[in-house]
Amino acid sequence: xxxxxxxxxxxxxxxxxxxxxxxxxxxxxxxxxxxxxxxxxxxxxxxxxxxxxxxxxxxxxxxxxxxxxxxxxxxxxxxxxxxxxxxxxxxxxxxxxxxxxxxxxxxxxxxxxxxxxxxxxxxxxxxxxxxxxxxxxxxx
Amino acid sequence: xxxxxxxxxxxxxxxxxxxxxxxxxxxxxxxxxxxxxxxxxxxxxxxxxxxxxxxxxxxxxxxxxxxxxxxxxxxxxxxxxxxxxxxxxxxxxxxxxxxxxxxxxxxxxxxxxxxxxxxxxxxxxxxxxxxxxxxxxxxxxxxxxxxxxxxxxxxxxxxxxxxxxxxxxxxxxxxxxxxxxxxxxxxxxxxxxxxxxxxxxxxxxxxxxxxxxxxxxxxxxxxxxxxxxxxxxxxxxxxxxxxxxxxxxxxxxxxxxxxxxx
Numbered sequence: 001x002x003x004x005x006x007x008x009x010x011x012x013x014x015x016x017x018x019x020x021x022x023x024x025x026x027x028x029x030x031x032x033x034x035x036x037x038x039x040x041x042x043x044x045x046x047x048x049x050x051x052x053x054x055x056x057x058x059x060x061x062x063x064x065x066x067x068x069x070x071x072x073x074x075x076x077x078x079x080x081x082x083x084x085x086x087x088x089x090x091x092x093x094x095x096x097x098x099x100x101x102x103x104x105x106x107x108x109x110x111x112x113x114x115x116x117x118x119x120x121x122x123x124x125x126x127x128x129x130x131x132x133x134x135x136x137x138x139x140x
Numbered sequence: 141x142x143x144x145x146x147x148x149x150x151x152x153x154x155x156x157x158x159x160x161x162x163x164x165x166x167x168x169x170x171x172x173x174x175x176x177x178x179x180x181x182x183x184x185x186x187x188x189x190x191x192x193x194x195x196x197x198x199x200x201x202x203x204x205x206x207x208x209x210x211x212x213x214x215x216x217x218x219x220x221x222x223x224x225x226x227x228x229x230x231x232x233x234x235x236x237x238x239x240x241x242x243x244x245x246x247x248x249x250x251x252x253x254x255x256x257x258x259x260x261x262x263x264x265x266x267x268x269x270x271x272x273x274x275x276x277x278x279x280x281x282x283x284x285x286x287x288x289x290x291x292x293x294x295x296x297x298x299x300x301x302x303x304x305x306x307x308x309x310x311x312x313x314x315x316x317x318x319x320x321x322x323x324x325x326x327x328x329x330x331x332x333x334x335x336x337x338x339x340x341x342x343x344x345x346x347x348x349x350x351x352x353x354x355x356x357x358x359x360x361x362x363x364x365x366x367x368x369x370x371x372x373x374x375x376x377x378x379x380x381x382x383x384x385x386x387x388x389x390x391x392x393x394x395x396x397x398x399x400x401x402x
Contacts (some may be wrong), residue, residue: 001324033368044200044244045202047199049201062222063223078174078178079181080180082178082182082185085182085185085186086182086185086186086189087189089185089186089189090189090192090193093189093190093193094193094196097193097196097197100265105244105323106244106245107281107374107389108374120234131182134178135175135179
C-alpha cells in the first residue's frame with residue numbers, strides 16, 4: 001500500500017504540474033483523446049481568477065506533505081489517516097463536479113483531467129481502506 | 141494507627157490476574173476514547189470537505205466575472221466591416237469562427253481573447269474575421285427543431301443577423317455573450333433580445349420587426365448547414381485560411397503560422 005500511495009501521489013502531482021504548465025503554454029498541450037483545448041480554454045478552467053490546475057496541484061502537495069509527516073512521525077498516524085481521507089474525499093467531490101461540467105456543460109472531455117480524477121478517486125479508496133483498518137485496530 | 145506506608149494486614153496485594161484485567165480494561169477504555177476522537181475528527185473533516193466543495197461549485201457557477209466583457213472593449217470604429225465580417229478585405233489571413241451564443245467557451249473567447257486578437261491582427265490589417273452562427277446547443281444538444289421559436293441559440297443567431305443589418309453586429313456580439321448564463325435558461329428569449337437591442341443602442345423598432353418576422357431564419361439555417369458540411373462538431377471552431385482549429389488554444393499560433401507563410 002505504501003508504494004501504491006506514493007506512486008499515485010507522484011502521478012497526480014505530475015498531471016497537476018502538466019495542467020498548470022499548459023494553462024500558460026497552450027501550445028504544449030498534447031491531447032490524444034477528447035478535447036483538452038476546449039476544456040482548458042473554457043471559462044470553468046479558472047476559479048476566482050486562479051487556474052483550477054493550481055488547486056489540483058495544491059491538493060497533491062498537501063497530500064504529499066501529510067504522507068511525509070506521517071512517515072516521519074511528525075503527526076500521529078491515525079490522525080494523518082483521517083486527514084488524508086478528508087483531503088482525498090474533498091478531491092473526489094471536486095473532480096466529480098468538474099467531470100460533470102466537462103460532460104454536461106462544456107461538452108468536451110480532457111484526457112488529463114480524467115486521469116487526474118481517476119488518480120484522486122483511487123487515492124481516496126486506498127486511504128479509506130487504511131482508515132477502516134485503523135478503526136478496526138482501535139476497536140479491538 | 142498504622143502509617144500510610146504500612147500495608148494493612150487485611151489487604152492482600154492485587155493478584156497478577158486482577159492487575160492484567162484492570163490494565164486491559166484501561167487499555168480498552170483508552171482505545172474507545174481514541175476511536176471516538178477519531179470518529180469526531182473524521183466527521184468534522186468530511187463536513188468541511190463537503191462544505192468546501194459546495195461553496196467552490198456555487199461560486200464557480202455564479203462567477204459573474206466570467207461573463208463580464210474586458211475593461212477595454214474592442215476598438216472597432218476604425219476597422220472596416222460588413223455584416224458579420226470585420227477587417228480589411230485584402231487581409232492575408234481570414235479567420236472564420238463557428239460559434240453558438242449559448243456556448244460558454246465561445247463567450248470566454250469573445251470576451252477575453254478576441255478583443256486582443258482584433259487589436260493585434262484585425263486592426264492592423266493582417267486578419268479578416270468572419271462570424272458564422274452555429275446554433276448547435278439548441279439543435280444538436282437539446283434536440284430542438286431549428287425553426288422552434290423557443291430555440292434560444294437560433295433566436296440569438298437571428299438577433300446577430302438583425303444587428304448586422306444595422307451594422308452593429310460586433311458590438312451586439314459582445315453584448316450577447318456577456319448576457320449568457322446557461323443553456324436554454326431564458327437568456328435569449330425574444331423579449332430579452334429586444335431588451336439587449338435597446339441596451340446596445342440599436343434601432344429597436346427595426347430590430348423587433350426583423351426578429352418577429354424571423355427575417356434571417358433562413359440565414360441561420362444556411363450557416364448551420366455550412367458548419368455541418370465543413371465538419372464542425374463543437375464550438376467554437378475556427379478555420380484559419382481553411383485550416384480547422386477546434387477551440388481557441390491554438391488559434392493565435394495558427395494565425396501566426398499562416399502569416400509566416402505556413
